[in-house]
Amino acid sequence: MAHLTVQIVTPDGLVYDHHASFVSVRTLDGEMGILPRHENMIAVLAVDEVKVKRIDDDTHVNWIAVNGGIIEIANDIITIVADSAERARDIxxxxxxxxxxxxxxxxxxxxxxxxxxxxxxxxxxxxxxxxxxxxxxxx
The missing domain is CATH 1.20.5 (Single alpha-helices involved in coiled-coils or other helix-helix interfaces)
Incomplete structure (x- = not known):
């Protein structure tokens, strides 16, 4: 089964690094849902939440507060570079x-x-x- 690798990086370092079956973000152009084999692209992110549905369990979802930045999708690797980002559990x-x-x-x-x-x-x-x-x- 295909999956995504999701990495969120801030100036302080790597904040998040997991495998996912689905990711949802909000760009300046609107909401975007990402599944494996999504076309490669780069977009500017809005200040909003990132939803990551993990591959280990259909009900396992991580929420991350991302304060803008960019998202790059390349060959099932999602890289988010943001000024700041926090996992829900750390807020x-x-x-x-x-x-x-x-x-x-x-x-x-x-x-x-x-x-x-x-x-x-x-x-x-x-x-x-x-x-x-x-x-x-x-x-």
Whole structure:
């Protein structure tokens, strides 16, 4: 049976390395499901979750919060290079919730002071915090 090899790499090193029967990601162009023998390609990832259905058991699914990056699919090897990525089991949800509140305050402050760049950065931080919370709650 054909399978995929999934590797997720950040500047801190290898975060994830397993075999899968199916992978789901969200690119800037939309949702993408990947099965073995998928065409080779490269795409830009959105800040979102990555779902990896492992080959060892049909019910074994890993969830990884990925904060953007790129995905390369080449000959059944999926390589994701991201600024940051965390497996659901490693996410500190209370820390992510504090980051969400902090980002919401920063957005409000930036809007009051008409600081467009600060608002944009805070919105990205908010999106990342929400992604981490959502993935962390998948356990």
């Amino acid at each position: 500190d949800i209370s820390r992510a919730q504090r980051a969400k509140l902090r980002a919401e305050r920063e957005i409000e402050e930036a809007q009051d002071k008409h600081l467009i760049d600060q608002e944009r950065r805070a919105k990205v931080a908010l999106q990342r915090a929400i992604n981490r919370i959502n993935v962390g709650n998948k356990l």
